[in-house]
Amino acid sequence: MTDPQVAGDERIALLREPAHQVSANQLKLWRTVELIEFVIGMAILVALWIFVPHPWWLLPLFVALVLGDLVLMLWIPGLKFRTHRWEVTSGAVYTQTGWLSTKQRIAPLSRVQTVDTRRGPLMRLFGLSAVTITTASSAGAIEIIGLDEDVATRVVAELTEITSADQGDAT
Numbered sequence: 001m002t003d004p005q006v007a008g009d010e011r012i013a014l015l016r017e018p019a020h021q022v023s024a025n026q027l028k029l030w031r032t033v034e035l036i037e038f039v040i041g042m043a044i045l046v047a048l049w050i051f052v053p054h055p056w057w058l059l060p061l062f063v064a065l066v067l068g069d070l071v072l073m074l075w076i077p078g079l080k081f082r083t084h085r086w087e088v089t090s091g092a093v094y095t096q097t098g099w100l101s102t103k104q105r106i107a108p109l110s111r112v113q114t115v116d117t118r119r120g121p122l123m124r125l126f127g128l129s130a131v132t133i134t135t136a137s138s139a140g141a142i143e144i145i146g147l148d149e150d151v152a153t154r155v156v157a158e159l160t161e162i163t164s165a166d167q168g169d170a171t
Contacts, residue, residue, distance in 0.1 A: 018087035018094040018104075022146025025126040026084070029146070030077035032122065038069050086144040088155055090162060093133050095142050105142050111135040112163045115156050119149070131155050 045062055048054075079099035087094040093112070095105045114134040123129060129152035134141040147155065 018085040018096050020086050022081065022084045022086070023128060023148045023151070024081075025128050025148065026146030027077055027081040029122060029126045029128060030080055031073070032126075034073040034077060038073050041069060042066065084146060086147075088158060093142055093144070093159070095144055097145075105139070107133060107135045107137065107142050109159070109162050111137060112159065115159045115163070117152055117156055129153075131159075133159065 045065060049058070049062065076099070083096065083099045083102060085094075085096040090109075092109055093105075093107045097103050112133055112135055114132075116132040116134070118130045118132060119128070127149050128145075129147050129149050130143055130145045131147060131152050132141050132143045144152075144155065
């Protein structure tokens with residue numbers, strides 16, 4: 001008889017990171033969003049500095065916030081880029097997101113109900129798309145972000161071909 005602990009460890013060992021990283025343009029998009037947030041935050045802080053009487057400790061707080069925001073703006077997008085991954089196989093969709101707390105999702109293609117593509121204004125500026133795969137799962141849809149537009153088109157076509165071959169109702 002096999003030890004249940006060993007069987008569980010073997011299953012865990014079979015799990016791996018998805019094969020593909022997001023597009024390098026996604027890193028640029030994340031940095032742009034961080035820069036926009038930084039500029040807005042600085043505008044608010046400057047407005048507060050100008051229009052609100054300030055005690056002596058506000059200047060060190062202002063400097064600390066600026067330095068902290070600069071570090072986050074330069075560091076966080078790179079962490080996200082290294083950890084966000086995706087893969088579509090003939091049997092499942094795999095995603096991995098998060099940099100502080102990593103989340104992996106695996107959805108069997110037999111459970112796929114819809115496949116959608118999203119391209120917001122900033123995404124279009126960087127030539128990116130996101131593909132959302134809705135499944136018959138209480139965990140919700142799976143989203144693959146940071147795909148180049150041509151890659152997203154191929155992923156949608158591949159998922160459509162694979163899932164349309166299955167005669168089940170994805171429930």
